[in-house]
Amino acid sequence: MICYAMCGSFCTLKDSFDILEGLKGRNYDILPVMSETTYSTDTRFGKASDFIARFEQICNKSVIHSIKDAEPIGPRFKPDAMIICPCTGNTLAKLANGITDSSVTMAAKAHLRNNRPLVIALATNDALSANLINIGKLLSRKNVFFVPLRQDDPANKPTSMIADFKMIPQTLDSALSGRQLMPIF
DSSP states (O other): OEEEEEOSOGGGHHHHHHHHHHHHHTTOOEEEEEOHHHHHOOBTTBOHHHHHHHHHHHHTSOOBOSHHHHGGGTTTTOOSEEEEEEEOHHHHHHHHTTOOOSHHHHHHHHHHTTTOOEEEEEEETTTTTTTHHHHHHHHTSTTEEEOOEEESOTTTOTTOEEEOGGGHHHHHHHHHTTOOOSOOO
């Protein structure tokens, strides 16, 4: 079983769903988790209800979207790995600093207590500024793996980076073997 969590980088959700469908095609049983913000916010990129419906249709399970419902992921469900795609800079900072105040951070905390891999597909405008220290903290943490990153618009957004979502399957395979896929940047 794979736990797949989505945070509010709304402009990347379509790409995340494409990867999710590919993982489902690899016959993974997938447990869906959404941040409370993603679960409840309509944006110019789509309606929350449409995202929820698509997530539940792909996974054939109800979306977990509260701290209370995410807590049993570690002790009860015990996924082989967890993927956060997209992972916002806000969620990254919380993970790096031990803050558990959302469904996604609770799911990650609960999952990591079983010493199994957490794969982070980052999408943030401040990766090379305020969040650089948090990337460094998590790179040194056991069982935390990053999907390789690149600057998405160096001229207009010089501190912004996004994971290469197409590399999630490779990163997952590598993480399940205990190795960080290289190069990261």
